[in-house]
Amino acid sequence: MAAQLKERLKDAVKILGCGSALFLGYLTVSGDERFYASALMPVLQKLMGAETAHVMAVRLLSLGLVPRNRYQDPASLEVNVMGQRFRNPLGIAAGFDKHGEAVDALYRLGFGFVEVGTVTPKPQEGNPKPRVFRLEADQAVINRYGFNSCGLLAVQERLKSRACVQSELTRAGTPLGINLGKNKLSTDAAADYLEGVRILGPLADYLVVNVSSPNTPGLRNLQGKEELRHLLEKVLKERDSLKGTNRPPVMVKIAPDLSQQDKQDIAEVITELGLDGLIVSNTTLSRPETLQDPKKNETGGLSGQPLKELSTRVVWEMYSLTKGKVPIIGVGGVASGQDALDKIRAGASLVQLYTALVYQGPPVVNKIKRELHELLMAQGFTSVSEAVGADHRTSEGVTLLHDPQKDCAHHKAKSAAVSVS
Numbered sequence: 001m002a003a004q005l006k007e008r009l010k011d012a013v014k015i016l017g018c019g020s021a022l023f024l025g026y027l028t029v030s031g032d033e034r035f036y037a038s039a040l041m042p043v044l045q046k047l048m049g050a051e052t053a054h055v056m057a058v059r060l061l062s063l064g065l066v067p068r069n070r071y072q073d074p075a076s077l078e079v080n081v082m083g084q085r086f087r088n089p090l091g092i093a094a095g096f097d098k099h100g101e102a103v104d105a106l107y108r109l110g111f112g113f114v115e116v117g118t119v120t121p122k123p124q125e126g127n128p129k130p131r132v133f134r135l136e137a138d139q140a141v142i143n144r145y146g147f148n149s150c151g152l153l154a155v156q157e158r159l160k161s162r163a164c165v166q167s168e169l170t171r172a173g174t175p176l177g178i179n180l181g182k183n184k185l186s187t188d189a190a191a192d193y194l195e196g197v198r199i200l201g202p203l204a205d206y207l208v209v210n211v212s213s214p215n216t217p218g219l220r221n222l223q224g225k226e227e228l229r230h231l232l233e234k235v236l237k238e239r240d241s242l243k244g245t246n247r248p249p250v251m252v253k254i255a256p257d258l259s260q261q262d263k264q265d266i267a268e269v270i271t272e273l274g275l276d277g278l279i280v281s282n283t284t285l286s287r288p289e290t291l292q293d294p295k296k297n298e299t300g301g302l303s304g305q306p307l308k309e310l311s312t313r314v315v316w317e318m319y320s321l322t323k324g325k326v327p328i329i330g331v332g333g334v335a336s337g338q339d340a341l342d343k344i345r346a347g348a349s350l351v352q353l354y355t356a357l358v359y360q361g362p363p364v365v366n367k368i369k370r371e372l373h374e375l376l377m378a379q380g381f382t383s384v385s386e387a388v389g390a391d392h393r394t395s396e397g398v399t400l401l402h403d404p405q406k407d408c409a410h411h412k413a414k415s416a417a418v419s420v421s
Helices: 002-030 033-047 050-062 103-108 152-160 163-171 189-203 219-223 225-240 260-273 305-321 337-346 355-360 364-378 404-414
Strands: 079-081 084-086 090-092 113-119 132-135 140-143 176-180 206-210 250-254 277-280 301-304 328-331 350-353
Touching: 033 355, 033 364, 050 103, 050 132, 050 355, 090 364, 103 113, 103 163, 113 152, 113 206, 140 305, 140 355, 152 163, 152 176, 152 189, 163 176, 176 189, 189 206, 189 225, 206 225, 219 225, 225 250, 225 260, 250 260, 260 305, 277 305, 301 305, 301 355, 305 328, 305 337, 328 337, 337 350, 337 364, 350 355, 350 364, 355 364
Parallel strands: 090 113, 090 350, 113 176, 176 206, 206 250, 250 277, 277 328, 328 350
Antiparallel strands: 079 084, 132 140, 140 301
16 A cells, blocks of 8 residues: 555656646746746856856757747837838847857847847957856846957858848848957957958948947047047948948947047047947946945946946937937847837937846847837837937927936836736
């Protein structure tokens, strides 16, 4: 009798174990938002270091292992900017898929565009490990990767092999951006960027000149007025001389840690040269007093929630300084539909995320899009384009100079009746 009971208990445990495994597998494959954010991602963070998890995530995506995605982008999310159609305004920021290994899987997650890189001319290892740190208490990350890259030729080969696929994806409203950088030991920064334009320009729907990473010595000096003008003049000339029909738009990615004079100078240069767009912003070297995690003093660029208000404020300022004539991609702390809308109202036509994937997993992509659509409707906008720069609109000829931080609180209160999950 006791033996029979023991066997039955064993069978019950097996059944329960298999059932639990199947259920967890279902939640993983189906992309359940709550399961990823509250269970799976925290467990994975305990089991793996930040860089190991990053490498593994890219590897799994490159193998095509992505959660099921049944979300259909509503028409309200479509954006037409820089001569490109974007099915939705949410992209993956540079730094996640550095080597162009997981582009197709990222589109399947629901991103409206993918930006690979940063890619340097020659392969380089980047800074010594450890160089990536999760600040769980702050929903943030500090990284000092230092442009670890497999080099232009390896990325070119990888992207060339799927060029026909990308052509179809671009026509379907999911463009590809390529972020270019310089080698750490290079003595001629302009030559590095020009080589990137020549080799990867024909494969890109837009190019990004990254002069704002805090982890490459001297790089941010290229944001100075004369240095930037000199560099961008050469880059644009190189872009215009590309053979074939593809001459992609050129954007520049700037830091959030700029003086008011720096911002004015950058606005003047990009307006004068007719640059196609601006990405605001890269990670910050600042450390807000609100940070709680013990790893907050690690060297490197801070991203995630603590960057949100700072980057949104810089988006607002750059939109104002360029009089809304230069398309902006807003980056920094985007983890919800409200975060995305705050940047759009401040002046961004498109937004990107990265750190939110670390804490919420792949389902965050569709969550943000769904929330953004609901918020647009609740605030009386029929499309993203109608909401771009809404916080700069005039009333009876008087410009409304809103404080983005106050606006964020106002819009959240205004949208409190909207059910978003």
